[in-house]
Amino acid sequence: LVRDQEGTYGSYEYGRYGNPTSRAVELKLAELEKGEDALLSSSGMNAATTMLLALVPAGGHIVTTTDCYRRTRQFIQTMLPKMGITATVLDPADLEGLEKALEEHDVSLYFSESPTNPYLRCI
Known part of the structure; x- marks a missing residue:
């Protein structure tokens, strides 16, 4: 809990806050579009x-x-x-x-x- 509060816990503990697959897609989209970042949405x-x-x-x-x-x-x-x-x-x-x-x-x-x-x- 302490590591989570400090922001040093590098895990995806809850799907609503992201997951490694979604993050990988966001990073690829940002790269393809030459953007700073990207955000996937559910709809x-x-x-x-x-x-x-x-x-x-x-x-x-x-x-x-x-x-x-x-x-x-x-x-x-x-x-x-x-x-x-x-x-x-x-x-x-x-x-x-x-x-x-x-x-x-x-x-x-x-x-x-x-x-x-x-x-x-x-x-």
């Missing part, structure tokens, strides 16, 4: 939620697409406003709408998927 919704909460501050504005996964879009439109985060939802082909959103708002993040879900459009 796409978990990954999207974590990313949105980490990158968009209270008072921030998100631009996303109508082709975004429906549950992610619902999270953006119903949960994030409770944290003071607003959003513009656009058709991915609406470049004029995107330009307008960028001019009218201090956009913190543009979020889309490619290929999109469920229409599999490439952006």
Whole structure:
């Protein structure tokens, strides 16, 4: 217990905190993407939620697409406003709408998927 509290116990004692297989994949992904690190997630919704909460501050504005996964879009439109985060939802082909959103708002993040879900459009 003392070694664990000191941070010198190098074991994976509980799966939620990571495991050697997941860590090996994260390190390989980071290497392939030339990133500092990577993080595996249990689901796409978990990954999207974590990313949105980490990158968009209270008072921030998100631009996303109508082709975004429906549950992610619902999270953006119903949960994030409770944290003071607003959003513009656009058709991915609406470049004029995107330009307008960028001019009218201090956009913190543009979020889309490619290929999109469920229409599999490439952006």
